[in-house]
Amino acid sequence: MFLETERVKVLGITIDAYTMQETVAQIRQAVESQVSIRVVTANPEMIYASDRDQRLKKLINSADIVTADGIGVVWAARRLGTPIGERVTGIDLIQALFPVADKAKWRIFFLGGKPGVAEQAANQVAREYPGIVWDAENGYFNTEGEPHVLEKIRSFRPDLLLVGLGAPRQEYWIAEHPGLAYVSIGVGGSFDALAGIVIRAPKRIQELHVEWFYRLCKEPWRWQRQSVLPRFVLKVLWQRLRR
Numbered sequence: 001m002f003l004e005t006e007r008v009k010v011l012g013i014t015i016d017a018y019t020m021q022e023t024v025a026q027i028r029q030a031v032e033s034q035v036s037i038r039v040v041t042a043n044p045e046m047i048y049a050s051d052r053d054q055r056l057k058k059l060i061n062s063a064d065i066v067t068a069d070g071i072g073v074v075w076a077a078r079r080l081g082t083p084i085g086e087r088v089t090g091i092d093l094i095q096a097l098f099p100v101a102d103k104a105k106w107r108i109f110f111l112g113g114k115p116g117v118a119e120q121a122a123n124q125v126a127r128e129y130p131g132i133v134w135d136a137e138n139g140y141f142n143t144e145g146e147p148h149v150l151e152k153i154r155s156f157r158p159d160l161l162l163v164g165l166g167a168p169r170q171e172y173w174i175a176e177h178p179g180l181a182y183v184s185i186g187v188g189g190s191f192d193a194l195a196g197i198v199i200r201a202p203k204r205i206q207e208l209h210v211e212w213f214y215r216l217c218k219e220p221w222r223w224q225r226q227s228v229l230p231r232f233v234l235k236v237l238w239q240r241l242r243r
């Protein structure tokens, strides 16, 4: 069912060279043809971690669509000889999906975030896209609470399941519970942004591809996570040299 696309291996992770529009088209087709798929938006942090974690690498590579989440991955693909047109981040992807979901009246389940955040995010979305039918649950459940969450999702029968439990937990969670929706996507902290709790960088900063720097200034405690980026760059350059 998938559109022929070039794929590029970045530190062992196979990334699809889809544009945003192509990714949306693939997801739409999966929902329309009622085929169950898993989507991973792979950022440098996750790719770097998977280089030392075979289980994570297998998990990402077994997803149906793996997008280039961030300018670092787009840069790496170009360096390794397969240009990718643009980055496809989780938050941008779901925002591109909402108009499609609105028209087709998709059922979307928002799972993740602190109590109330997923509802707040879904409410905001539904205000703009009233055709979307939604339900939500927070992401702070333990093994005892999990059956309740699963039952809630199953009885809602979502077309699209957005899982914002943080990476890579959300990727494992989605793979461990197949068939909950036609399309499942790990979306990290996207609900915090949709609910207005975390403010994204202004459009101009996003276009300059320095959103990571804006985020670092706003949330300096993330520096440790972001320090992966230079190490990611070095590893990619090393991969290129070795070829």
Ligand code: UDP
Binding pocket: 112, 113, 114, 138, 139, 140, 141, 164, 165, 166, 167, 187, 188, 189, 190, 191, 192
């Ligand atoms: N989160 C959750 N359950 C947990 C831990 C985290 O739902 O047990 C949520 C958290 O509230 C946040 C998201 O997962 O909304 C992770 O956000 P982060 O910014 O770390 O993820 P990223 O977008 O960087 O992957």
